[in-house]
Amino acid sequence: MIRPYYSDELVSLYHGDWRTLLPAGFRADLIVTDPPYGETSLDWDQWPTGWPAIAAKHSDAMWCWGSMRAFVAHSAEFSDWTFSQDLVWQKHNGSGFHRDRFKRIHEHVVLWYRGRWADRWHEVPTTADATRRTVRRKARPPHTGHIGAHAYTSFDGGPRLVRSVIVAPSLHGTAINEAEKPVSINELLISYACPPGGLVADLFAGSCATLVAARLAGRRAIGFERREQQCERAALRLAQLPLDLPIGSIAAPAGIADHLAPGHRVQTGL
Ligand SMILES: C[S@@+](CC[C@H](N)C(=O)[O-])C[C@H]1O[C@@H](n2cnc3c(N)ncnc32)[C@H](O)[C@@H]1O
Known part of the structure; x- marks a missing residue:
């Protein structure tokens, strides 16, 4: 039995590598995630090679944060996915590391899908x-x-x-994660691509901005983060937020096993 690090009526956070923790047969209505771009030598900033193909086994829709550099460098790894659209987060402050380039004040978030676009749920904000x-x-x-x-x-x-370039403040200072994304934008992504009452998964959860956004949007969510200190701070963040559940909301199941497709079960030792 895999125990969540944090769990409430709508969201659960698991500590560890999602590639080990997620059982075959787990299905989410939408993945909203933000992998390490792999652009620095920092310990946590390593692109997990091949992860988009594993993610494709668990959902047919995925918003993925990233830089143009990361998407171009790893484009072949998204061959299981079809590109739908990209949005830009325009920050008030830059995060560029180079003195010889334009000051970088934006991030991309790309919607990928599988199967027929007409079958994917979306509600345009x-x-x-x-x-x-x-x-x-x-x-x-x-x-x-x-x-x-x-x-x-x-x-x-x-x-x-709503326009595809969204202005929102950078989160330096108040942030838990080094690359924290705004809850307000994640909430838009979720409302657009996850049906009400549906399940969102974040494979690289960091500060749990996706889980917070899912809760605000009235969706259930499961997150995975392999650094325990991040889990600790994110759990505190989730615990401190008021639980304002929408009327008639579905109580979140306590564990991953509740989201398995028929015929699958969590294996002993996972
Ligand atoms: C770019 S950050 C995510 C930031 C997050 N979107 C936020 O708003 O706080 C990527 C996170 O993924 C975590 N991570 C990297 N590889 C992982 C893996 N295989 N399983 C779970 N977490 C992982 C890192 O520790 C890091 O905190």
């Missing part, structure tokens, strides 16, 4: 205040993979799609 302005916007039928020029009709007003 719209701006909250847009109804106050009259705008012309275009609507077209659900995307089938082919973009046809004929499909557009225009009408006035209504909410507008």
